[in-house]
């Protein structure tokens with residue numbers, strides 16, 4: 366009984382949870398979402414650039430894209446965040462002011478773009494070569510064909526993977542706390558952590574965890590939904606039709622259809 | 628053969644251009660695939676290219692519109708050196724139809740036809756849509772304009788693809804086994820449509836396994852093997868009196 370009591374006090378102390386809840390909601394959750402969303406948007410843009418470079422026929426585009434991807438995917442996120450967050454602090458100060466917040470977003474964006482670039486590349490390369498060929502045969506140049514036809518198809522195919530990536534970014538956004546954020550800039554983890562130190566139990570962190578789950582769990586279900594929708598296609602069920610009907614139809618429109626056809 | 632006898636009022640006629648291949652050579656890497664092919668296709672005529680699998684028929688077609696660049700030799704479109712024109716510009720003058728249709732799956736039939744008119748020819752969107760609708764009606768798909776490719780049969784998809792190519796007002800049409808992926812009962816409709824184009828004055832190069840079509844519609848039949856033209860001539864000559872042993876052998880396998 367003592368043990369159970371202890372457990373509840375440590376992890377589920379309602380009082381400390383209620384005390385920290387408003388802060389988690391108005392400061393922590395907001396910052397987590399801002400950091401994650403901004404990193405994702407920048408990551409999507411950079412990722413598309415890296416992907417397009419990566420499938421280029423020119424090695425002067427392909428090789429830098431490869432190195433970039435290998436670098437940011439191969440390093441631990443925390444290392445990248447610290448190197449960029451502290452390494453460029455002076456430089457950042459002259460543009461953004463003293464807060465490490467923008468640098469944290471940039472570091473997360475770079476990491477995200479390496480993963481997103483690979484996702485985009487795989488998606489674009491999975492599009493049937495015939496699509497590009499059909500565009501080219503119609504007189505479109507490579508860029509047009511990619512932008513109008515190939516890339517949209519590739520991107521649609523990898524939507525589930527992109528949502529997964531967004532979930533990963535939300536979780537990784539907790540790492541920017543290493544850069545020492547201002548009080549108003551703290552994200553979920555940091556708010557929970559500070560409160561945990563003050564109250565002497567882990568309940569605020571548990572509540573922070575619950576907030577993470579409230580955001581990420583629906584997203585994982587969104588992934589499943591996308592996955593099903595795109596894997597099975599959206600084909601509407603239709604009554605069985607006869608190919609012969611089509612033959613009759615065609616006979617009706619084309620005066621040329623009648624006559625010798627053997 | 629390509630007289631304009633049964634052309635109906637709502638089916639436009641075409642002004643096909645001549646096409647000449649002069650000692651054309653093509654290669655993949657350093658492996659020669661097309662070897663010294665010369666061929667003359669008169670304006671408004673249809674040439675059927677037959678030959679065993681791997682003989683280089685598709686490669687030859689892709690050389691004509693430079694989806695794969697020839698390594699040497701010449702292509703003349705309407706007497707003009709096609710290898711000196713910018714490829715994008717050249718391809719606007721040459722329509723191509725593929726075995727697997729290659730329609731854009733996210734777009735309706737109408738959008739498939741209108742896209743290049745709008746984005747390549749720079750037509751206003753409304754005009755492009757208007758013309759696309761007419762082309763679809765001509766291939767018997769006016770009613771299906773808003774269907775996506777996946778909701779169309781193979782035969783219908785291929786007719787959309789033909790309408791898409793025709794909408795660009797090409798001077799020459801290339802067909803690469805346009806009916807090979809179709810269910811048997813749908814083959815006839817597409818072949819009939821192609822025969823109609825031929826009658827209406829389009830210049831066509833048709834790679835096909837449909838010997839009946841070649842015999843009936845072609846002005847000239849070309850038999851290719853191992854990247855070379857082995858025999859070429861009028862269909863009745865090739866089919867009834869094949870001279871080379873290779874063509875005799877081929878015909879005995881496919882007929």
Ligand SMILES: Nc1ncnc2c1ncn2[C@@H]1O[C@H](COP(=O)(O)OP(=O)(O)OP(=O)(O)O)[C@@H](O)[C@H]1O
Pocket residue numbers: 655660678679680681682683684685686687
């Ligand atoms: N992209 C490519 N890269 C390398 N070799 C190729 C490529 N495409 C075709 N080939 C080779 O070139 C030769 C001619 O191929 P091609 O596709 O032109 O033949 P085909 O006559 O169209 O055959 P099929 O009737 O099977 O379509 C074949 O030996 C083939 O293996």
Ligand SMILES: [Mg+2]
Pocket residue numbers: 684685686803804
């Ligand atoms: Mg082929």
